[in-house]
Amino acid sequence: MNEIKTDILIIGAGSGGLSVAAGAAQMGADVVLLEGHKMGGDCLNYGCVPSKALIASGKAAYNQRQTEPFGVASAAGKVDYAAAKDYVAGVIAQIEPVDSQERFEGLGVRVMRAFGHFISPTQVQAGDTVITARRIVIATGSSPLVPQIPGLETVPYQTNETLFDLREKPEHLLIVGGGPIGLEMAQAHIRLGSKVTVIEGAKALGKDDPELAQVVLDSLRQEGVVIEEDTVASEVKGKAGAIEVITEDGRAIKGTDLLMAVGRKTNTSKLNLGAAGVETTKSGIKVDAGLRTTNRRVYAIGDVAGGLQFTHVAGYHAGVIIRSMLFGLPSKAKTTHIPWVTFTDPELAQVGLTEAQAKRDHGIALEVVRFPYEHNDRAIAERKTKGFIKVMVVKGRPVGASIVGYQAGELINLWALALANRMKMSQVAAMVAPYPTIGEVNKRAAGAYFSPRLFDSPMVKKIVGLVQRFVP
Structure with a gap:
């Protein structure tokens, strides 16, 4: 030894x-x-890196089919699924040397x-x-996590550890689990040409603010993803190419391939x-x-x-x-400043408390400010106006931010910085954002906090009036 x-x-x-x-x-x-x-572990080989690469492939195909609003004729966006998976493998290979x-x-x-x-x-x-x-x-x-669903032991299925090795495009992909992994892969595959049905036992994206989650779910449904919520899988039947998920209410949901994405x-x-x-x-x-x-x-x-x-x-x-x-120094881990993102289109991002959590913890001291993408000039120019931001504020400090929309995963960084350093809304409002950028969404949300204090205040109007009358 x-x-x-x-x-x-x-x-x-x-x-x-x-x-x-x-x-x-x-x-x-x-x-x-x-x-x-x-x-490199799960992230490099089976998680973050390959999933975002496959999402990028799906986005490329989708964007080719969505160019007419910009005055450019749309193309078919023809997909070679095996080549898309080769692209995923290439992304992993490019990052591998770092790990x-x-x-x-x-x-x-x-x-x-x-x-x-x-x-x-x-x-x-x-x-x-x-x-x-x-x-x-x-x-x-x-x-x-693969649950013990009767019949699953005899039916072929994928997890995130095997999905990225699959080279033949699923004709109809059944996904059990409506969390971030399940919905990211649902949108990627619908854009790559598969039919997709998501089977979720409770509410899809159930850990996120339901108002924002609904924007994502509506978008996926508009693209053709079938999302069955409050639908518990009780049995699995069939074989490769012909799989049935039997639900607790007796329905049989049929597909050709099965992805288990119920958790970790x-x-x-x-x-x-x-x-x-x-x-x-x-x-x-x-x-x-x-x-x-x-x-x-x-x-x-x-x-x-x-x-x-x-x-x-x-x-x-x-x-x-x-x-x-x-x-040998004292050091503690916190969670209040940790952001997370679901990389669907539109993206869904969160840091700190959701609105419901903030109401529970802070009651009447809570103020919620909002700003919609549709009033952002860059979003209008890019045709990315779906979505909004809301910031939960207590005594002038943000305690949480929720964003759904284009580049939400990038925008949430500012609020993660603010929460990590206990910044005030006034510090965010003091930032000068270049025009026109999507980042102005954050600046305008901070402005929405101060607007009623400035424009709806009788005291402010009285002071301004006095200054105009008596200050030379």
């Missing part, structure tokens, strides 16, 4: 693990990185390509090697966490505010920590624990 001693052992080379490894190694720590599957074993070894990280499991509170075994570490970081991420489960089963004294919850590994587990030498970050499951959260968690592990 080989033995290695190190300062920091990281289990998992996804976004969070790689961020910790790069930062810790470059600041002088001895680092071992353990990865039993693909470098590669070679790059991290060049940074001084010892990379081991093996799965590991705990054998004591400070030791992990990987193959025939035992690694003893002062600090251990669990960054094993999550994987697709944390990857902990292979870790033997009991040997390390690391406790779990229903959602993942139990952590404190500093992302330490019940074993104070062990941290958990990213999806496996059981909170928000986004790549940028894993990267943020990495920064939190580096401060603690390397410098």
Whole structure:
């Protein structure tokens, strides 16, 4: 049995693990990185990167068919599905070197390509090697949750881990799950020429503000996506090319291919966490505010920590624990400033509290300001007027922002900055936005907060009147 001693052992080379490894190694720590599957984790290989690439392919096809409003004859937007998947693979290949074993070894990280499991509170075994570490970081991420629906064990289906290898275009794609993954892939495939039916047991995009979510759902339905809400799948039948999803109310929804997109489960089963004294919850590994587990030498970050499951959260968690592990400084993870985006068209973005959450937490102190895309000149010029922003404000400070529309994922950055730094609406209003840009939507939302204070105030009008009469 080989033995290695190190300062920091990281289990998992996804976004969070790689961020910790790069930062810790470059600041002088001895680092071992353990990865039993693909470098880059889910985001690079099965998640963010391939899904956004496929969305881009679908958008390219769709845009060719939507040019007449601009005085340009529309084209057929003919799709080669296999070529689109080759494009997706090419995008992954272009990004891969940034997450590669070679790059991290060049940074001084010892990379081991093996799965590991705990054998004591400070030791992990990987193959025939035992690694003893002062600090251990669990960054094993999550994987697709496949529910136990009768018949599913005999019917071929895709998850996000297999979908991007599919080279034959689905004639009619059935998607079980109406969350961000399900709806992003629904729109991508309808634009690439498939028929698509989404089957959702509750409300589609149920974690987002329902007013904004409805704008997205209406858009997808207009493009031809069938979205069956409050429809629980109770059984699956058939074979490749002829699949039926039987619902609780007895309907049979037929298609040729099946994608399961009902959620994620944390990857902990292979870790033997009991040997390390690391406790779990229903959602993942139990952590404190500093992302330490019940074993104070062990941290958990990213999806496996059981909170928000986004790549940028894993990267943020990495920064939190580096401060603690390397410098011994107190450091806590927060969620109030974390944004998220659903990359449909229109996009749906959120940071901080939704309107309903803000009403619950702040009551009559809450003010909600809104601004529609249809009053933004750049949106008019681009024919992107569908959508709006609303900002939740308490005592002059934004506590949340919700945006649905063109480039919502870009616009939300400003509000993420504002919430992270406890900025006031006056600071956002003081920004000068170049004209004409979509970014003016943010500026105008801040203006909408101050407009009634300036234009509807008798006191302001009285002061202005006095100045005009008496100030030379």
